Amino acid sequence: MTLEERKAFIQAVADEVAKGKLTLGGAVKRLRENLLGVSQERFALASKISKRALSQLEVDSGNPTLSTLKAVFKKFGLQISLAHLNPVDLNEAAAKKSKVGFGIPKGAPERPPFPSPSKPT
DSSP: OOHHHHHHHHHHHHHHHHTTSSOHHHHHHHHIIIIIOOOHHHHHHHHTSOHHHHHHHHTTOSOOOHHHHHHHHHTTTOOOOOOOSSOOOHHHHHHHHHHHTTSOOTTOOOOOOOOOOOOOO
């Protein structure tokens, strides 16, 4: 596989994860097998994580730490980050939020005002 093909493969895997079509564990397994062609044991050693942690990650079990995820994806030039599930217009989202209020349905009876605190005499 050429360098350009490798980059395209990594990007395709990252895109599938971003779209929710591939889990993080599935991505690790696909990258490890198709790009490196190494065993779990060898990849775990190179990533400085336990074989068990890698095995659990690849089958989406357990609860990998952020440092484990960073160590694994760093080998492919990738990093863990936050992304919008769907691109949104933040101004539009803010406008909708201000219209929604605090979850009080439209047409709900108004709450009576709080009584004024009585002044001590």
